[in-house]
Amino acid sequence: MATGINYYNDRVCLNVLAGSLDNAREIYEAAEKHVEVGVLTADYPDVPSAVEDMERYMDVLEGNLSVGLGGGNPNQWRAVAEVAKTVKAHHFNQAFCAVGWTRANVGNDDCHINAMVAPSGTPGLVRVSTGPLSRECAEPADIPVKTAIAIIKEMGGNSIKFFPMGGLKCADELKAVSEACAEADFCLEPTGGITPENFREIMQIILDAGVPKIIPHVYSSIIDKQTGCTKIDEVENLLAVVKELVG
Template sequence: MKLTPNFYRDRVCLNVLAGSKENARDIWQAAEGHVLVGVLSKNYDSVTRAVDDMRDYAALIDNALSVGLGAGDPNQSAMVSSIAAAVQPQHVNQVFTGVATSRALLGQDQTVVNGLISPTGTPGQVKISTGPRSSQAPDGVVPIETAIALLKDMGGSSVKYFPMGGLQAIDEFKAVAQACAQQDFWLEPTGGIDLQNYEAILTIALEAGVSKIIPHIYSSIIDKETGCTRADDVSKLLTMTKKLTG
């Protein structure tokens, strides 16, 4: 299975969800390979079944697979790590406290492992208590620079900033983007991103100087009847990305 992420060549790589294996292939083709295709661990009742199915997905899309939690559910953290160890995907979504486990079980540093941090209402301050137990405790709030340093210590590749609520936390997002640029760390904006606000969000990260941006666009481009991501919308996102990145 291909380990070296084929999106390393891109400054921006989309991250969208697949509703089926056929949908995954359609998405990958619509994005001309500039995409990570998310499959949620929460959709499976066991690690074994998830591993078997996700290997099939990976084979269809040159392993451009993103193993997901499922709405950032901290209770999926251990399952995601176990799946990632077996499948060796190109991308892993993790809560903050699950990053080190995923990296250790992967046994290599090529797979991208993000760590989930959340807005607090104060620019420059982020919530890192996103794990199974810590999410039930009083909020753990630290400066974004400290959060990034901790993620680096744990073998993380990027900040997953969730939930953004689209443009609702835009001042906070600007501070996160600036810190990621200053510390040469990757950034994954997530939550409420759609075809209307995508360019504005991506522009902020680009202008801040972030070296790699992986925007997650989920429910806004999913057909509610089929549960599949609309390939036409993925094409539109790719067009907008090319316009902004030249």
């Protein structure tokens, strides 16, 4: 079981993006440390430059760095896996196909690695063909959520990253995924289209299903478009909602 993530009331940890090192520091303080702060490998020209910069974030965030792909881009899977060799962040985002590779590279059981699966259009089934090659296949691989969770566990993964949700567009599928995660005592990371307006409803669906640990990703909706930084007041508001729901 991965350790290090600082869940509020042992249940919820936010995941938001940092636009700068100072922004990351402010986010961490505003969330009272109940946050994994995302930095994307896609924002760097190569792995060495990503590693060098991410080490700075590791210091500021006490390890609570979320190493990201970049918009769920599976072409970044190798970069994330390579970063894992050096940067032992508490949280890694990964395409379904590369979870095992990343676990081997990180070299421990402590770091949290999610596995990106997509909505299939059918409640109870998730799309695991989210890699750079498999996502282009004419016939996608849609499998039962319970089976996907079992495979993720076998690969050394710690959670399902359900992306892209499109906010509440696939609420019925989110409910089914949540129920499966609850039954398997597995962490869920809802991602894609989550906003301050729908955050509470999305979280309520997941909490009502009994999911033990939740890492909601709230990205573009709370980023200042001019500065590229996450708005600190929005982080405070999200944490307030979390405290209301699980406090």
